Amino acid sequence: MAGTPRIGDAPAIEVERLDFAYDGPLVLEDVTFTVAPRQFVSVVGPNGGGKTTLLKLMLGLLRPTRGRVRIFGRPPAEVRRLLGYVPQHAQFDPQFPVTATDVVLMGRLGLGRGLGPAARGDRAAAQRALAEVGLSEYGRRPLATLSGGQRQRVLIARALAADPALLLLDEPTASLDLVVQGDFFDLLHRLNERMTVLLVSHDVGFVSQHVQTAICVSRRVELHATSALNGRAISALYGEPVRYVHHQHGTHE
DSSP states (O other), X not given: OOOOOOOTTSOSEEEEEEEEESSSSEXXXXXXXXXXXXXXXXXXXXXXXXXXXXXXXXXXXXXXXEEEEEETTXXXXXXXXXXXXXXXXXXXXXXXXXXXXXXXXGGGTTSSOOSSSOOHHHHHHHHHHHHHTTOGGGTTSBGGGSOHHHHHHHHHHHHHTTOOSEEEEESTTTTOOHHHHHHHHHHHHHHHTTSEEXXXXXXXXXXTTTOSEEEEEESEEEXXXXXXXXXXXXXXXXTSOOOOOOOOSOOOO
């Protein structure tokens, strides 16, 4: 079994002079930014602005047209074991008899074991991950019987099962109500004590009270301290007047 890549002192994410296009105009142009280890940052911007594309480049699912992406100082493909990913939508058949533990164990695939029953160490890691997201008692429950917020926590547990150093989440709160969102961000803050957390979100007003830095994406990229985000800055990002609403549900240092 291959050893876990070493992190060292390199930035968690380093993007340098990156361009990207699919088969037409540039989706991302001359993108340069750095995220330090154990930062909590959000990627914000209009639909079609390049947010999910940027996330896929960090995951190594896409390759830049120009420039480079480094995760802990190395190409994403070399450090995938350090990455945890929570997708925006998890497609599953509600008739398929998969339990919460079954889903979390998927996060252990590719860590050295082959096909067949999960090893004792894998099951222990899955139970630790479920406990960390507050679902210790739900491991044997069918995924289809869980609420939307609980399913989202199962997906985070799946990402945590491999013990990542960088957690990437794509619109993780899109289908959650405000109360559940608050609990969800409490969980992310706890995880941020030991890992870098980056999430894509459309709700700038809500995430601004939680994250330290906003990576504003609209083909080009600018970094802003969330304390500096205001109606004028958001209107410039989205290209039209936008009402900026700040949701006050408590503060985090």
